[in-house]
Amino acid sequence: MNRAPWLWAILFALWLVLSWHFTPLFLFFGVVTCSIAVLVVTRMGILDRESLPLHLAWRAATYVPWLVWEIFKSNVRVARIILSPRIRVDPSIVHFRASQRTDLGRFIYANSITLTPGTVTTGIVGDDFEVHAIVQEEIDGSEENIMNRRVAQLEGEAE
């Protein structure tokens, strides 16, 4: 799939939403800016599955709402820890193996872990994740496994 037209279309849509001026001058500026951006990106040769993961778009539509709900739940958990009269934390750094096959999948998983309060990814070597958890049980439970599986699903069949 040729990604350059897709990138151009996405950039131009972003331009339109952010400017919302439809005078010829502004449209011309938009066309020129987006074209230069796409030209630079293609010349650098960094336009690939990783930088523009279009194949994830429709599966992300179910992943993102689920992630938002997870973020909400763990926010409430951390808020309860912070607001309790005596702070009971049991932080530790945990290592475990992630089941994603591509770097992009690992990146999404690591960022999802960090986005949910209570767990922060502090390092990745290969498929070994190093995660700091504010309460150790947080990471031992099935929650992380569910997220791990869902990101692997999101990633789909690797090439």
Place this chain on the structure above:
Amino acid sequence: MMGDIVNAVVWVLLIAGGFFMVTGSVGMVRLPDVFTRMHAAGMVDTMGAGLTLAGLCVYSLHDGTGLVAVRLVLVLAFLWFTSPIATHAVAKAALSGGTTPYTVRGAQAGAGKDARGGGAPDAARQAPADGERGVGDPS
């Protein structure tokens, strides 16, 4: 009538967002070390910013063309893409700076203090690196 309901929803969302921001800030003070405080900071820019922006979105959908709502969603998307990277950078810097993560066992062995905020940070750092003072440290 419709306006009242929308206003109520907006108020609830804004207050909930404010609640998470304040709670995150309280956590920044109460939690014992830089790593646990990162989790509190994460609350501010996930739910705090998220609920606040959601409230503004609802308001602009009711009161405007919806264009502002689209831009607010973009703000949230960029925020949620970038903030974990910043958090990760802080964690990485703290680890390579030689900060020992606070643990309950370490705190007990250190000074016999429990996992309370306030006094605990010093117990968490047997050998604090010089540059590490001042990273959200009230003492």
